[in-house]
Amino acid sequence: MWVHLKTLGCRLNEAELETWAMAFQQAGHGITRTPENADLIIVNSCAVTQDAARKSRRLIRRIHRTNPAAKLVVSGCYATLDKEEAENLMGVDLVIGNQDKNRLVAKTLAELNIDTMPSMSTEPGAVSLFSRGRQRAFIKVQDGCRYRCTFCIVTVARGAERSRPLQELVDEINKLHGQGIHEAIITGVHLGGYGSDIDSNLTELIETLLAQTAIPRLRLGSLEPWDLPQDFFGLFNNPRLLPHLHLPLQSGSDSVLRRMARRCKTDEFAALVKQLRAKIPHFNITTDIIVGFPGETEQEWQDSFDFIQKTGFGHIHIFSYSPRQGTHAATLPGQVAEHIKKQRSQQLHQLTESMRRAFFEDNLDCEFDVLWESQTEKTANGKQLIFGYTPNYLRVACETSDPGTLENRITPAKLIANAGHYILAGLR
Ligand code: SF4
Known part of the structure; x- marks a missing residue:
């Protein structure tokens, strides 16, 4: 499959494009510079100003007109802030908010059901x-x-x-x-x-x-x-x-x-x-x-x-x-x-999801040493979530008002609750 990636906005958006391009390549797909040749187009949008949001909308419409057959995925700030509007734009197949950006490639492949063979089986x-x-x-x-x-x-x-x-x-x-x-x-x-x-x-x-x-x-x-x-x-x-x-x-x-x-x-x-x-x-x-x-x-x-x-x-x-x-x-x-x-893949995706949940449940109430990373997210009560991984590679997050003190440290944490794509953990 050929993927075309396009961005508007800041340096961060540019850097994300690089990461996604690499991940698509590792999953066995090619990157094309021309949207006309693409099977899948990813737009990383921007909303820093009204004008940027307007440009994002215009870009999405134009790119869809250029290649209406390609699947179109929109991410970035405009798509996060105006999710509903972005979803309703002509040709948009999937909107991925900023909170899911680090899983964009996997999510796109799974949700649009376009998982294909990796080119190097052991290297993705x-x-x-x-x-x-x-x-x-x-x-x-x-x-x-x-x-x-x-x-x-x-x-x-x-x-x-x-x-x-x-x-x-x-x-x-x-x-x-x-x-x-x-x-x-x-x-x-x-x-x-x-x-x-x-x-x-x-x-x-x-x-x-x-x-x-x-x-x-x-x-x-x-x-x-x-x-x-x-x-x-x-x-x-x-x-x-x-x-x-x-x-x-x-x-x-x-x-x-x-x-x-x-x-x-x-x-x-x-x-x-x-x-x-x-x-x-x-x-x-x-x-x-x-x-x-x-x-x-x-x-x-x-x-x-x-x-x-x-x-x-x-x-x-x-x-x-x-x-x-x-x-x-x-x-x-x-x-x-x-x-x-496609049918078999969907069936297996469902099984994978239930097995993942079961594995999460098995690990609840256990205490592990977590390596905390730099990724954070704001919670509804104004605190921050910081994410990290247990030794057995479970993605966990804990609430903190000062993520800087945890980043790049390994500390013990107790796994408290399954929160969907991660497990909520509490520090000792
Ligand atoms: S064992 Fe070798 S040939 Fe077989 S999938 Fe792995 S890398 Fe490829």
Whole structure:
């Protein structure tokens, strides 16, 4: 899908456009400079003056006239302050208020039901999986992948596995920690393959980072659910390695997994999950699922859905299959009709939402160390909410009159109530 992004107004609006463009690209979409070629247009509006609001309206109308077939999403200050008017403007499919701006890409893809395949299966992690901020940094430890999952273009695009030397990674994390970063997210195209080319492995990497750095939090990025070294699970005994793993399952049907050439069957996946949950309470397991893979029958879809439901996930990134040139899957027979993909995707979105709520509920009344970030929001009673993440990657917020004293600090907080997209927490 091609996305065109347009902004009016301040520098902040410009910066947001950059972030969204990056997130769309990471989710496998292209950015186009011309609205005529776009399938989706995002307008970041402004309302600093009456004139700015008028210009925003004019821009939205003009852009819709230029390409009436494209889906149109409007965000920014004008869309927030005059939501109803913006919603009623000709051609507008979705309005996303400023409070949801940091989730604009995910929300757009989900609500307009245009989730498509990521170009690099394991890499969307970097942007869409974890929120960015000054509190956490992404450390890419390896590139390339030795496998050939049939939907994935990585092997073609990224070549053989290459790992960065341990010492270089230790130095990088120590430097970032010295600059005030509290959380490092360890990522790779095939993270489980770390060290295959330098006589090392993922366990050695994490042990070394835990021993030779003092950064308070290490989190693992997307990790294929195989090739995990024997002693890997023991690493989570150290609370600095955070109890959250994103293990892309892709399908809960073994026959679909075979066609995808995945190296993990459902019973192996279930065993992994069981082991992790037995070891660490409240361990959060999130995943990716592709719906409508070529040849996916109703029965396979049902099996997949049942397995996903039985397993339970804190969150699922859902992708509707779209053929990617150069991959084997694009040549497979039995491409699934769009309306069926859409149906399956909607069904899975609903399940994801109920599983997320259930996971929230499971964690209520617990106390966790929260890393508070810079994002804040005004409450109705004039206070501020400051947002942060628990070790198991739950988004929490607490009321404070002075967010500055919490920002970029790790403090214990008790999870009090489910507030929809986050959990309300109280400081001790
Ligand atoms: S394991 Fe499969 S999906 Fe993951 S990067 Fe390698 S080929 Fe792609």
